[in-house]
Amino acid sequence: xxYETPVLQQNVTVAGPITAxxxxxxxxxxxxxxxxxxxxxxxxxxxxxxxxxxVKMGGYQMLIRGEPMRARFRNSFEKPExxxxxxxxxxxxxxxxxxxxxxxxxKVMVQIQSTWFPLVxxxxxxxxxxxxxxxxxxxxxxxxxxxxxxxxxxxxxxVLK
Numbered sequence: 001x002x003y004e005t006p007v008l009q010q011n012v013t014v015a016g017p018i019t020a021x022x023x024x025x026x027x028x029x030x031x032x033x034x035x036x037x038x039x040x041x042x043x044x045x046x047x048x049x050x051x052x053x054x055v056k057m058g059g060y061q062m063l064i065r066g067e068p069m070r071a072r073f074r075n076s077f078e079k080p081e082x083x084x085x086x087x088x089x090x091x092x093x094x095x096x097x098x099x100x101x102x103x104x105x106x107k108v109m110v111q112i113q114s115t116w117f118p119l120v121x122x123x124x125x126x127x128x129x130x131x132x133x134x135x136x137x138x139x140x141x142x143x144x145x146x147x148x149x150x151x152x153x154x155x156x157x158x159v160l161k
Contacts, residue, residue, distance in 0.1 A: 028125030
């Protein structure tokens with residue numbers, strides 16, 4: 001899922017931890033959830049000088065913070081738990097601190113996804129020991145993120161004034 005603010009009319013500085021509260025379900029018994037906070041530059045942003053690699057800054061999406069959470073560890077890192085297939089489940093985690101100013105004219109983007117391979121190893125979508133999983137353990141699963149009613153997924157950030 002991708003969420004994006006309108007163009008910011010003033011600078012917005014966020015500082016401290018970011019708390020992600022996701023209401024999710026999976027057709028499997030385990031899943032990964034990755035939350036990314038991104039600074040989206042305006043389409044007419046000037047390129048950097050010098051620019052030996054030719055990076056275009058117009059529309060550039062700069063990762064500010066990204067953090068994966070393996071759902072089996074949602075309640076405890078010491079006692080992993082399987083998810084119940086297709087049951088809405090709360091997965092909450094705190095991302096590392098951030099200190100970033102989103103400048104006027106930029107946008108804030110939030111992406112939520114269920115894989116970040118190859119940065120994070122593949123999840124078989126099945127509650128097994130991932131390090132001993134065979135190819136047969138890997139299965140296709142449907143992931144859902146809920147965002148309304150009693151299941152409002154959200155990010156909480158500290159905005160400085």
